[in-house]
Amino acid sequence: MTIDHEDAALLAGLEALLGPRGFTRDPDDLAPWLVDWRGRVRGQALALLSPADAGQVAAIVRAAATARMPLVPQGGNTSMVAGATPPAHGRALIVSLRRMRAILGVSPEDGVAIVEAGVTLSALHEAAEAVGMRFPLSLAAKGTATIGGLISTNAGGTQVLRFGPMRALVLGVEAVLPDGARFDGLSALRKDNRGYDLRQLLGGAEGTLGIITAAALRLVPAIGARAVGWAGLETPQAALGLLRRLEAATGAAVESFELVPEVALDLVLRHIPGTRAPLAGRHRWNVLVEATAPTGAPDPAGALGAALAQAIDDGLVADATVSASEAQAEALWKLRESISEAERADGMAAKHDVAVPVSAMPGFIESARQAVEARFPTTRVIAFGHLGDGNVHFNVRAPMGEDGRAWLAREGAGVSAFVHDLTVAAGGSISAEHGIGQTKLADYARLADPARLAAQRAIKAALDPLGLMNPGKLVPLAPEPPAP
Template sequence: MNAQSLLHALETVVGPAGIVCDPEQMASYLSDWRNAYRGAAALVVRPATTEQVAAVVQICHAHRVALVPQGGNTGLCGGSIPDDSGTQVVLSLTRMTRIREIDTANETITVEAGVLLQHLQEAAAAVDRLFPLSLGAQGSCTVGGNLATNAGGTAVLRYGNMRDLALGLEVVLPDGRIWNGLRGLRKDNTGYDLKHLFIGSEGSLGIITAAVLKLYPAVRSITTAWVALPDARSAVELIGSIRALCGDRLTGFELMSRQSVDFVLRHVGRCSDPFAEVHPWYVLIELSDTQPDAPLNDLLEAGLGAALERGWVLDAVLAGNEAQVAALWAMREGISEAQNHEGPSLKHDISVPVSRIPAFIERTDEALLERFPGVRIVAYGHVGDGNLHYNVSKPPGSDDDAFKAQQAAISEIIYAATAALDGSISAEHGIGQAKRDAARRYKDPLELELMRALKRTLDPEGLMNPGKVF
């Protein structure tokens, strides 16, 4: 089928409003938000219903045209960007924005894949409920993309990631059939739990078009603290102590190196250092409760006081109002933006068992600085789930291209240390294009073969987001 025939066939399904073929209008679909990955496409198709998605997939399947599913296009590994052949079709879910049902008795919400995460959060809040996934890109990322990458964020410690928050899915399979698994059940022991095949699959097994997601009681009390630590090992000791004292009230526990904070203070104008003295490491701790007057300040002060006596904490400050809470979170959320101002950076998203975070940092810092003197290591992340964003910025004043040329060697050091500590080379960003080669080296060969067998079973023609994950 030539391009014009394909355009006509798809336009009969989605209408003129569902087709993008003008090069200027297509540009935003063909590059990721960092401009790190670029591709080309025959066209972009934007179906508005599940039935339209299915019809589009059937047409492309019949004519062996590869599809690249895309949500908000906020990923970091190139998973939603087509290749450079110009033959693939980008299938954007951004017109599928209906909230189909809110069931407060069942504590669930059913939404389509194109719903923005922020709009999902607002819909939950409107019925006095909480949808707890929280990401820096929540104003532009979509539910479908969150599910396809099994997104995590800052509240995984208490609520889990998207795999934990999803009860049921609706999926268009690679041949165009629709699997309706939109069941809001917490118990269903009738065989394989198929939704978990598609969550985290990055659109390589099918296209998620809708989901039943869990809701939680609204939060009415929050306490936030900025805490200085002598080393990363103290963070592991501290989180164990605070968790034992506060239980499920512990919602966030974010670790940041001083280098991370220095970049934020230098480049994010609204931020200021909470302490007069410089410290090696910091954590941002958040407690929350459904009770309006929960004694969270007392709990956290008691926990931090005990940690201070043990030498795990050097200093601490509790936010006194919402503005101060926002200011502390701005320090954490500004790291990625701030690092961009320091020139090229090599970003890594790894996880290791919580107990091994200090060993990972110590070993990897030492190995990198010995091999690449002067590099600046920006380490931060979610201590409670073992996820570190371990990024490397070039030495000040060095050549950009020369630094970029070291990417493979730098990544190899980081991934080897991760593997040695039984970790994962991708904690929450996925594989996409960026980590295919590394996945072949560091995933168990049998595990990879089982994944390929699933791919062959569901997508024998290899038309669903080819070149991603594998």
């Protein structure tokens, strides 16, 4: 695109500020960061900025505000909803936090880690483990996803059942607000009753209210022992009954409870080398459960095994197994974590990350599957996810024999709208842990409560009146008033 005199002056000033390590317009350098994680949305940007510290981030934001230049904050670029992809028009700057990866402090006494926004989740795990602690959130992209991005999207994962999503683990943040002011909230106070909580406001805001530059995060004691079990059942309702039984039998030890349909397990066994069926027979539904205990506490394997055995005797569960080693535990987890990879190997699908009340999830999975397959004949639904927190990964696969990419282009939007309608009708949310980004913006505007939308627009307008922070994400534009 053509660059006018004002934009050229801005770019020259930023290049002087950031130097060769922090500023590039090279097309090859920009290319990986212009497309979303799933490869569906592509944008353009005038430059990629990589500040070294919060001071440089503040200088970038002040300069951009003066020039009315949109900014797109970016961490690991692992968004599932194109939340970190620049706009197609190209008049924007990507602000990458990947150079800001210092571990500023880890305190087992306080149970707190203070890290810069570019630190990866895996690096945080390692830093916590080095002092006998852990950060209790994990997900498949842990080697790439950054702390700033995880906070900005309020990431979930497999431990939400026990520890909550990212918001519950953030004790404080440092951020640069849209006017360039630096907010220093890293004190990590457990009690701080001074009104509006900017920490929580910035969490889940998808970079639309400012750029997070560092965070104080909650740590918990390292795992001393863990047990992973797999059970076969007949219905999702039985799975929910099993969860409540296991919670009662093991106290607070259960931290992951994953629901896996037979069709998903079949795909994993077919497409993922080195996997094998965990039980002797076939079961319409399966659950993976993990129970943990800190060092010095009783090993949860005994309580988990006894509770599963009793569930079999009572007819709630058909069969079950409990890992006898770390290798067996990892093999069971591989079956769950490989579902997405196996799906990709099998063909294209319209994927949905939705949430419904926990008590409604078993019925929703069955009724929504029937409704979608009736509305879109010959499609095939795989619904799985985190039963303990109501998060359903509801994926609609293309009909067998069809070109999946062509089917998705033709039917994907209609399928997603239908799934989202069913979700909202069940009292749920169209985004459980991936955010709104760009790809869910239209359905969010259509289905969200008007009061919620009005409040979000008011907050956005108050903090970012120029609309420069990650435009086109999360907050739908207000509809144009009708012509007089």
